[in-house]
Amino acid sequence: MSTPLKAAILVVSTTAAKDPSTDAADAALRDVFAQDGGAHWAVAESRIVSDVTVDIQRQITLWADAADPVNLVVTTGGTGFAVVDNTPEAVSVLLHKHAPGLVHGMLTASLAVTPFGAMSRPVAGVRNQTVIITVPGSPKAARENLQAVIKTLPHACLQAAGANSRALHAGGVKKLEQEAGVSPTGPQSHTHAHSCGHSPLVRHTTAPKSNDPSLGPSRRHRASPYPLLPVPAALALITQHTPPALAPILARVGPSLVNAVLAQDIRAAENVPAFRASIVDGYAVVVPPSGGKISGVFPVVGVAHAAAAATATAGGGEAVLREGEVARSTTGAPLPRGATSVVMVEDTVLVAEEGGEETEVEILAEEGGVVRAGENVREVGSDVREGEVVLRKGERVSAVGGEIGLLASVGVAEVSVYRRPVVGVLSTGDEIVEHDREGELRLGEVRDTNRPTLIAAARDWGYEVVDLGIAGDKPGSLEETLRDALRKVDLVITTGGVSMGELDLLKPTIERSLGGTIHFGRVAMKPGKPTTFATVPVKNNAGEKVSKVIFSLPGNPASALVTFHLFVLPSLHQMSGVSPPGLTQVPVTLAHDFPLDKSRTEYHRAIVSVGADGVLTATSTGGQRSSRVGSMKAANALLCMAPGLEPLRKGAKAEALLMGNIRRDV
Structure with a gap:
């Protein structure tokens, strides 16, 4: 096919119609055309309309009834059961031919991911020479649905446009499959052999998938399907997918x-200041128009204190100072009307008093008795x-x-x-018990260290925290706990359950039950390799679709705290409007030799202090085993140590990420 087929994307969303920046489905569909379309497609146009039947139909007919119609229209959104979901009904009446096979392909793809795929109501068919399909509004589901049929759509579009069917089908189905890049094992060519030797799993997305708990222990992955990302790449994904600053x-x-x-x-x-005020204790004076020479003995006609309405004459009225008079003025007091300057009390001598009050003072002005206008006065608005x-x-x-x-x-x-995001903290695992439970631990039980520690850390950084308790290793229970949490908070932190065991259910629950997207599931670092970052689409109280963040941190205590500071904190900062996000980085000098990991970047827990010479030095907190929570005791920094075969020697330079205040050597 020499000329690409023309596709158009119609986003059906009242929210996106008001604010196009909230839509992510358009980009997801364009990505499918580019990556999975085999150079057969050009996205000619895209539009956003509200969830209104007439708006949906008007735009589709503009594309399909034109003199030069597009080959394919993909609508996204409005395919569910909500009151405003009208897309299937709006599209159905426009179709001249229905295509139930395409509908079946899309539903099969959705059901392979989650049983809730049955809640989608796709429609597909042909109007004039244009093929029309409807996909869900969720970017993830929209991607999966289009991927399910993208390989077969060129054939459908060519037929709809009037191509010779006999010529298209010459060579039989095998030839069509080969040209389209599909196989009879599934709707698409995204299948991969399972590592344990069973028949291949059908895959409808190019992204890795977590274990499917329903397949049983023998069908779980023997190796993680998630690529091992370097830390900078993981941080870039957090920046990309964390919601912007909250309203x-x-x-x-x-x-x-x-x-x-x-x-x-x-x-x-x-x-x-809001008024002209004295900046010293002294005497307000009036510089004469003929010059600024002031010296000799002057009568004290008033007093100005630094208190509201405290400026008065000796007779009790408002002080209006004239040339040849002075008024006592305290620091911060408003100047009497007419005063131009203030002479410091240190430059005067008491000459006479009456009834405990000054009546005459002598001004001892140097430099020929010159006093300049504005001396010792704070003018209105000068600060x-x-x-x-x-x-x-x-x-x-x-x-x-x-x-x-x-x-x-x-x-x-x-x-x-x-608005500062609200954080929820959840521990997972049947073996986890409350840290303050009385009595001895039974075999296999572990006190919950991570939850109180992470709650304290998040609160110390100024965030409101909801304690989500402990969830057991049961898919339904974990799903319900997370759904409830996502209604209450903006960001969820979980610990444990992110490794490869049959009871490590967080990733499957996020992907398969909540319809979330796991942006990364492993990081090339020590500690914290299984750290997982995901987003889940939910509806807020206004019925608008928003994205909530889940960080699933490792269960080992030191790993959980390190990854909180390295990954969770920048995400919280971004949602809070803090820029730049993340920990402050400073260069330090090593106080002793530091061993290096041979293959992974290590974030070594350390104490950074400043000496009398002003040099920042770093000292290890001791053994760095990820389960050793004591390695975080007194730590105020993480040293970023690149992998190597030889230790970093005493006196070498390193970069430190500050988690707390710098200590002072004593």
Whole structure:
């Protein structure tokens, strides 16, 4: 086929029609055309319409009834059972011929992934010379459905466009299968031989799949199907698939604002200072228009204290200072009207007093008695002008207090900040028991170390945490626990259950039961190799589809804490608006020899301290076995150690990721 077939994509989503950035299905379908279409396709056009029957039909007929129609229309979205899911009904009445075989192929693909594939209502057929198919709105399901039929669609489109059927079928079915790149073992050519020697599993996606618990222990993988990614590649996937900063909320200025990230520029609501104020204890004076020479004895006609409405004359009225008069003024007090400058009390001598109050002072002005206008005076707005930007969007409110103090000083009582994600922490495994359960452990039982540790770590970084408890190694129970968690929180952290055993059910539950996407399932690092990052599509309270994040961390305590700081924290930062996300990296000098792993990058738990010479040095916390939670005791950094055969020697340089405050050598 010399000329590519023209395809059009129609996204049916009221949400995406309002905000196209929320749609991911279009990109997923384009990816299938590019990777699985065998150069047969060109995506000529794509559109987004609301879940409205007339809008769906109008766009399809524009493509199919044109003088030069597209060969294929793929709609995505609106194929479920929701009240607004109208796509199958809208498309069905447009079809001149129905194609139940294509529907069967798509449903077979969905059912091979999850029994809930039966909840999709695909429609397929031909209008004029255009083939039309409908796929679900979930990017993952849309990809799987299109992949299920993509190899056979060129043949269908050519026939619909009027090609000679006899010529197309010359050579028989075998020739058609060969040209399309399909085999009779399944709808597509994505099959792979199972490592244990059984008949090949039918695969409808190019992404790796976790174990299928329903197949039993003998059919589970003997080796992980997930590629071993380097840490930078894993971090890039986290950046790509973590939702952007959450919707802003209004927050009161106060201590609870610590760690919040501003969602907009903040402008001063008023001048600081709001009045002309003295910056010293002394005497307000009036510089004469003829010059600034002031010396001699002056009557004290008033007093100005740093208190509201405290500026008054000796007779009790408002002080209006005139040339030849002075008024006592304390630091921060508003100047009397007419005052131009303030002479420090140290440059005066008391001459007379009456009833405990000063009545006359002598000003001892040097340099010929010259006092300049504006001396020792803070002018209105000299610190901050009303309307001036005092803090920028994206800045983080620290616990030091400077940002809160600045906001308070300029009269800002409420600011827009990004909502901080709520974190859920779940431990998994039948062997896990509460850490504070009384009595001795039975054979095989393990106290839950990870959950309280990770809850403490997340709270220390300023995030609200929901304790999700312990889930046993039962698929239904784990699925229900995760579904409930995803309704309550923005990000779920689980520990355990991510390795290769028959009871390691987290990956299958995420993929097969929740319809999630595992973006990586192994990382080339030590500790933390089985770390898993996934996203799951869910509907929020407004009925909109959103993506929730799941991090499944290893069960070993040190591994869980290392991977929390290395992977989970950057994801939380991204959702919070923190930039740049992740731990701060600094160069350090090794205080002693450090052994290296021969094949994997190691994140060595260490204590970074600063000496009297200002040099940052790193000391190991001891044995680094991943199950040794003591290796995290007192650790404030992770040393990034590339693999090698020889140790890094004392005095060598390394990069440290800071988890806490730098210590001071004593």
